[in-house]
Amino acid sequence: xxxxxxxxxxxxxxxxxxxxxxxxxxxxxxxxxxDHWPKVREVVGRSFRVRGPEHSVYTMAATAVIRLIDQYDxxxxxxxxxxxxxxxxxxxxxxxxxVKGMVDQALDxxxxxPIARSCEVPEFKHACLGGVYAMKGAIRQLALDGxxxxxxxxxxxxxxxxxxxxxxxxxxxxxxxxxxxxxxxxVVVDLPGSGSASDYRVMDFRKPMLRFCSQDxxxxxxxxxxxxxxxKYSTTCYIDETLQALNDMYRKRKLVAIDYMRSLRxxxxxxxxxxxxxxxxxVAYLFALSQGNAESRAELASYCYEAGIEPERLRTEMMxxxxxxxxxxxxxxxxxxxxxxxxxxxxxxxxxxxxxxxLDKLALGSDTMLDLGNLYTAALPAWLAAGFEQALDExxxxxxxxxxxxxxxxxxxxxxxxxxxxxxxxxxTRAIGFSGIMNHAIDLSFxxxxxxxxxxxxQGLDYLPRNEFIIDHVGMAVxxxxxxxxxxxxxxxx
Numbered sequence: 001x002x003x004x005x006x007x008x009x010x011x012x013x014x015x016x017x018x019x020x021x022x023x024x025x026x027x028x029x030x031x032x033x034x035d036h037w038p039k040v041r042e043v044v045g046r047s048f049r050v051r052g053p054e055h056s057v058y059t060m061a062a063t064a065v066i067r068l069i070d071q072y073d074x075x076x077x078x079x080x081x082x083x084x085x086x087x088x089x090x091x092x093x094x095x096x097x098x099v100k101g102m103v104d105q106a107l108d109x110x111x112x113x114p115i116a117r118s119c120e121v122p123e124f125k126h127a128c129l130g131g132v133y134a135m136k137g138a139i140r141q142l143a144l145d146g147x148x149x150x151x152x153x154x155x156x157x158x159x160x161x162x163x164x165x166x167x168x169x170x171x172x173x174x175x176x177x178x179x180x181x182x183x184x185x186x187v188v189v190d191l192p193g194s195g196s197a198s199d200y201r202v203m204d205f206r207k208p209m210l211r212f213c214s215q216d217x218x219x220x221x222x223x224x225x226x227x228x229x230x231x232k233y234s235t236t237c238y239i240d241e242t243l244q245a246l247n248d249m250y251r252k253r254k255l256v257a258i259d260y261m262r263s264l265r266x267x268x269x270x271x272x273x274x275x276x277x278x279x280x281x282x283v284a285y286l287f288a289l290s291q292g293n294a295e296s297r298a299e300l301a302s303y304c305y306e307a308g309i310e311p312e313r314l315r316t317e318m319m320x321x322x323x324x325x326x327x328x329x330x331x332x333x334x335x336x337x338x339x340x341x342x343x344x345x346x347x348x349x350x351x352x353x354x355x356x357x358x359l360d361k362l363a364l365g366s367d368t369m370l371d372l373g374n375l376y377t378a379a380l381p382a383w384l385a386a387g388f389e390q391a392l393d394e395x396x397x398x399x400x401x402x403x404x405x406x407x408x409x410x411x412x413x414x415x416x417x418x419x420x421x422x423x424x425x426x427x428x429t430r431a432i433g434f435s436g437i438m439n440h441a442i443d444l445s446f447x448x449x450x451x452x453x454x455x456x457x458x459q460g461l462d463y464l465p466r467n468e469f470i471i472d473h474v475g476m477a478v479x480x481x482x483x484x485x486x487x488x489x490x491x492x493x494x
Contacts, residue, residue, distance in 0.1 A: 011184035048373025080149035085131030095123025129409025131155030157376035172373025195249025205410030
């Protein structure tokens with residue numbers, strides 16, 4: 001093994017998750033909406049989860065953290081960093097400290113010590129990349145002033161879109177907590193060998209506060225957090241930032257792009273829906289072919305000829321360095337910034353190389369992810385959890401093997417980070433329990449889904465929370481000597 005970090009081996013030792021039980025099958029959703037099920041299945045997935053009236057981003061995060069502590073027998077007094085990655089926070093002042101307070105109360109009720117009073121409690125926000133930034137912050141803390149301690153990063157989000165919008169089938173909700181420490185049991189995280197990229201995209205995917213001004217919350221305390229997004233433009237941003245972050249990593253590690261991509265066996269990427277990571281990795285592969293040797297360029301040329309494209313015109317397009325933000329106007333949002341590349345991609349998808357170089361490398365855990373929907377910051381760690389469980393079942397991964405991860409946040413930034421499988425990864429994976437969580441589900445009718453989506457109490461749902469945090473009530477007082485308007489009060493149900 002040869003990760004770039006010359007000093008301490010710091011990484012992830014455990015994963016634990018929470019997803020709400022309420023499930024919508026996309027085949028049912030297509031029947032309700034008139035959408036085309038075969039297309040939705042191919043592009044998006046099979047099902048997604050919906051939060052209930054008892055859930056918030058904080059209840060889900062705290063449940064994932066208490067499960068992590070239980071599943072890995074963590075001493076809470078050793079936790080010196082608790083980071084929350086989310087874009088669904090509902091408090092513009094506090095964040096991770098809310099999660100810490102909830103967990104501390106549950107630990108106290110069990111007669112256990114609380115998380116260390118000296119624990120740092122930052123919240124990280126940058127769309128779906130907040131959790132990756134939180135992980136990087138935790139690793140830096142463990143490498144410097146937090147030496148000898150442990151860190152927990154919890155990624156939690158509620159992905160909601162207006163009913164009838166193109167984003168509706170890509171909804172989801174859940175949280176994943178990660179234990180980080182020196183000499184990790186699951187993976188070593190190679191930050192010095194990582195690649196970064198960022199660029200302002202104006203209207204890629206935004207959540208301006210103005211959206212909340214006209215909401216009628218008379219029936220419920222839940223605020224509907226629907227984003228402002230433009231689908232084709234957002235896909236362009238994802239592809240471009242993936243390419244830029246990969247290029248930064250290639251330069252740092254002095255890698256030949258196509259040789260490196262072919263050497264990998266497993267890749268995990270931010271996954272808002274099924275097709276997006278496949279497209280991102282495939283376009284990166286085509287770009288890498290253009291920079292490779294004669295054999296690689298010949299492979300790329302074969303896709304060009306079948307698509308009716310001159311190879312040199314495609315290579316010129318790939319070297320053009322377009323400014324994506326110039327498309328951020330109503331007249332240009334549907335513009336294809338790499339039209340020749342996308343034409344070659346359609347041919348590439350039908351080739352045998354697409355299976356071996358794209359789909360096979362994104363395969364671990366991908367079937368489980370078809371039933372999860374988009375978890376924003378939690379999407380990448382959830383895929384890791386599902387992937388490592390499948391690897392354990394099929395005995396696929398080996399110690400010191402490199403696994404590449406790519407986190408992405410609209411708005412717009414990306415992080416490509418190499419992970420190296422740890423010696424005790426099997427032991428750490430056995431404690432994750434992700435498949436068991438996914439098996440616990442309550443299937444919704446249209447009326448129940450519509451009620452939950454709109455923040456109303458559905459009829460006929462037979463669900464009693466167990467071993468999780470819930471919202472007990474929400475404060476309504478606005479008085480001179482006491483005010484708690486909008487503050488959530490929580491309770492742990494054992």
